[in-house]
Amino acid sequence: DRLSDLIAAKRPSISFEFFPPKTDEAEATLWQSIRRLEPLNPTFVSVTYGAGGSSRDRTTRVTQRIAQDTTLTPMAHLTCVGASLSDLRGVIADYAAAGVRNVLVVRGDPAGGPRAEWVQHPGGPRYAVELVSLVRELGNFSVGVAAFPDVHPASSDLDADARVLAMKAEAGAQFAITQMFFRPEAYFELVDRAAALGCTIPIIPGVMPVTNVKQVERIAELTGVSLPPGVVDRLHAVAGEPAAVRQVGVGIATELSRALLDGGAPGLHFITMNRSTATLEVAEALGLTTARV
Numbered sequence: 352d353r354l355s356d357l358i359a360a361k362r363p364s365i366s367f368e369f370f371p372p373k374t375d376e377a378e379a380t381l382w383q384s385i386r387r388l389e390p391l392n393p394t395f396v397s398v399t400y401g402a403g404g405s406s407r408d409r410t411t412r413v414t415q416r417i418a419q420d421t422t423l424t425p426m427a428h429l430t431c432v433g434a435s436l437s438d439l440r441g442v443i444a445d446y447a448a449a450g451v452r453n454v455l456v457v458r459g460d461p462a463g464g465p466r467a468e469w470v471q472h473p474g475g476p477r478y479a480v481e482l483v484s485l486v487r488e489l490g491n492f493s494v495g496v497a498a499f500p501d502v503h504p505a506s507s508d509l510d511a512d513a514r515v516l517a518m519k520a521e522a523g524a525q526f527a528i529t530q531m532f533f534r535p536e537a538y539f540e541l542v543d544r545a546a547a548l549g550c551t552i553p554i555i556p557g558v559m560p561v562t563n564v565k566q567v568e569r570i571a572e573l574t575g576v577s578l579p580p581g582v583v584d585r586l587h588a589v590a591g592e593p594a595a596v597r598q599v600g601v602g603i604a605t606e607l608s609r610a611l612l613d614g615g616a617p618g619l620h621f622i623t624m625n626r627s628t629a630t631l632e633v634a635e636a637l638g639l640t641t642a643r644v
């Protein structure tokens with residue numbers, strides 16, 4: 352089944368994002384999280400993709416193991432960073448050989464971070480939209496792409512972001528997942544802007560239950576995600592008390608998720624940071640831990 356059909360069939364769809372661990376200890380934590388989240392019956396789980404060959408191999412290995420050893424449907428991320436078209440064809444072939452049929456196609460960021468100047472590989476794609484076309488050409492893959500409720504750091508404005516999303520859908524992307532954000536209006540405005548351009552693919556909001564104040568502030572700074580004063584104040588009031596931060600973070604993510612689902616979002620994509628407790632607590636608060644069809 353195509354992932355976009357599965358997303359449309361589940362009301363709401365839930366999914367989890369992981370990153371490939373670098374050490375044995377981090378790998379153990381990841382697998383413990385996967386096992387704890389598996390009973391929630393997510394539509395899919397995704398594994399991010401970093402720069403460099405070793406990171407790329409880890410993405411393939413973790414994704415393949417999810418396909419083989421769990422009941423979960425994996426999706427591997429793929430970026431254009433430092434890669435020629437023939438490199439990318441090779442990675443896509445590795446994904447296919449590993450049984451991975453679902454790919455989240457993103458451009459990736461330069462080594463200096465999201466605000467550094469992007470330099471494409473001389474023989475590679477400049478924008479994610481070109482990689483969408485390549486993956487669709489190369490086989491029967493379900494393809495998702497990134498979307499940005501708060502403006503992308505290199506983009507002129509929100510209208511430009513919506514036009515890029517519409518181009519990716521025209522190139523064959525079947526669904527989108529958003530960058531994390533904290534204002535539900537930003538998500539609904541993106542959905543409306545895309546729809547006005549005829550782009551009606553499911554746009555799944557990315558939700559990060561905050562467990563670490565410094566970490567979310569750093570990500571927000573790098574990615575241009577807006578942290579509303581209310582969110583910052585609530586987190587700072589308990590900063591230094593990890594359990595209290597998690598509790599507040601879970602509360603914020605639960606309120607956001609509820610507003611999104613009430614407003615018609617097709618599902619929730621949880622950015623787990625390879626942990627399970629906060630995500631489980633949000634899912635429980637939303638009543639999403641019992642079987643969904």
Ligand code: FAD
Binds near residue numbers: 477506
């Ligand atoms: P693009 O769609 O190529 O857009 C990049 C910039 O170029 C934007 O400013 C856009 O407006 C502009 N643009 C695009 N197309 C055109 C065009 N045709 N003409 C003019 N301007 C254009 N990064 C990783 O390294 N690994 C990951 O696994 C990863 N996973 C992610 C998952 C999600 C859900 C999200 C939201 C992001 C993820 N990222 C990941 C980060 C992502 O790579 C960065 O946000 C990157 O800066 C943008 O990626 P993109 O696919 O949107 O790029």
